[in-house]
Amino acid sequence: MRALLNDIESGDPGGLNMSLGEPQHEIPEFVAEILYQERASYHKYPPVAGTPDWQQAVGGWLERRFGLDEGMLGADHLVPLCGSREGLFAIGFVTIDRQKAGGVPLVLMPNPFYQPYAGAAIAANAEPFYVNAEAENGFLPDYEALPEEVLERTALCFICNPANPQGSFASLDYLKKAIRLARKYDFVLVGDECYSEIYDAEAPVGILQACMELVSAGEGDPENPFDHVVCFNSLSKRSNLAGLRSAFMAGDPVIAAECRRLRNYGGSPLPLPVDAASAAAWRDEEHVIANRALYRRKFDLAEKYLAGRFDFSRPSGGFCLWLRVGDGEQAARALWREAGIKVLPGAYLAREDRNGVNPGAGYIRLTLVHGEELLEPALAKIATIL
Numbered sequence: 001m002r003a004l005l006n007d008i009e010s011g012d013p014g015g016l017n018m019s020l021g022e023p024q025h026e027i028p029e030f031v032a033e034i035l036y037q038e039r040a041s042y043h044k045y046p047p048v049a050g051t052p053d054w055q056q057a058v059g060g061w062l063e064r065r066f067g068l069d070e071g072m073l074g075a076d077h078l079v080p081l082c083g084s085r086e087g088l089f090a091i092g093f094v095t096i097d098r099q100k101a102g103g104v105p106l107v108l109m110p111n112p113f114y115q116p117y118a119g120a121a122i123a124a125n126a127e128p129f130y131v132n133a134e135a136e137n138g139f140l141p142d143y144e145a146l147p148e149e150v151l152e153r154t155a156l157c158f159i160c161n162p163a164n165p166q167g168s169f170a171s172l173d174y175l176k177k178a179i180r181l182a183r184k185y186d187f188v189l190v191g192d193e194c195y196s197e198i199y200d201a202e203a204p205v206g207i208l209q210a211c212m213e214l215v216s217a218g219e220g221d222p223e224n225p226f227d228h229v230v231c232f233n234s235l236s237k238r239s240n241l242a243g244l245r246s247a248f249m250a251g252d253p254v255i256a257a258e259c260r261r262l263r264n265y266g267g268s269p270l271p272l273p274v275d276a277a278s279a280a281a282w283r284d285e286e287h288v289i290a291n292r293a294l295y296r297r298k299f300d301l302a303e304k305y306l307a308g309r310f311d312f313s314r315p316s317g318g319f320c321l322w323l324r325v326g327d328g329e330q331a332a333r334a335l336w337r338e339a340g341i342k343v344l345p346g347a348y349l350a351r352e353d354r355n356g357v358n359p360g361a362g363y364i365r366l367t368l369v370h371g372e373e374l375l376e377p378a379l380a381k382i383a384t385i386l
């Protein structure tokens with residue numbers, strides 16, 4: 001981005017940075033209060049597994065949100081994380097062996113993708129395997145269509161739901177098929193669900209929910225319903241707490257135990273005041289409902305200025321717009337030059353596919369993270385300039 005925009009002066013020094021996924025909304029006040037109330041415990045080394053109160057709050061939230069049986073997600077299934085990024089990266093170390101099916105292991109991911117997925121593969125000496133997520137397939141990678149030899153070598157696979165940057169949802173059917181595939185070919189399936197609480201009309205389903213449905217239908221192991229499967233979620237987007245660094249991984253207890261062991265040696269547990277504040281945030285839905293209402297109003301604004309152009313579609317979830325502008329880099333330069341608005345060229349979120357085509361090249365990604373008063377004039381300028 002820096003190299004792309006370096007030689008251009010910003011058209012408006014007071015412009016807007018719409019290239020980052022960092023919500024600018026207010027944090028819930030009670031979180032700040034709890035951090036302060038609990039400050040005395042900063043002298044203690046916190047537990048890697050989180051406090052029982054944190055475990056109960058997170059397990060309870062997952063159970064309520066995804067219609068799981070009460071009490072089924074306990075300490076064994078959970079790993080506290082300092083933001084989901086570190087866990088999405090580190091999971092490669094505990095799930096990827098040196099070889100799989102006689103070759104270098106593969107890590108499947110959508111293309112475009114959240115960059116730590118590829119980091120997880122490369123750092124664990126595996127190969128990222130990019131599967132295009134384009135408009136024609138509802139922006140969901142078709143893992144089922146991959147050749148047998150690819151699936152046999154797969155050690156780890158990522159699904160981003162809601163999809164970043166396109167905001168589409170995976171259905172229960174899609175998730176169930178992916179779970180079956182993971183079990184058949186013995187790879188770990190990750191549901192990256194950090195945008196799950198920002199949605200428009202309906203809440204997206206989750207990967208643990210799909211596991212439960214399979215077990216209820218007599219498929220899978222009732223003793224370990226989440227066999228081969230984990231999900232990640234975070235307070236960064238749901239509660240506007242990107243700077244708190246508070247997230248979790250949940251699912252298969254065997255994988256969770258390995259992740260906790262890794263963090264025991266080389267990770268950093270959440271400080272006790274953060275455990276307490278996070279537990280309260282997961283228990284509270286009021287601030288999340290208000291946050292969602294605010295995003296809906298911003299989707300309305302986006303629709304007002306962009307509907308019918310650039311293949312705009314109102315996102316089902318998440319807070320990004322994925323606009324087809326022809327040449328993403330050129331559009332990003334124009335917006336910077338003329339209005340000081342920073343957006344991300346879609347190509348930077350993706351890699352060339354096997355035909356040498358970057359599926360993000362024609363797009364830009366905009367994040368709707370600012371308040372309406374800043375967003376509306378920016379959207380009006382974007383529509384005019386593009």
Ligand SMILES: Cc1ncc(COP(=O)(O)O)c(C=O)c1O
Nearest residue numbers: 021083084085114164234236247
């Ligand atoms: C798709 C996706 N997954 C995970 C994350 C990580 O968020 P955090 O580390 O704040 O939990 C982000 C952040 O932008 C993201 O866009």
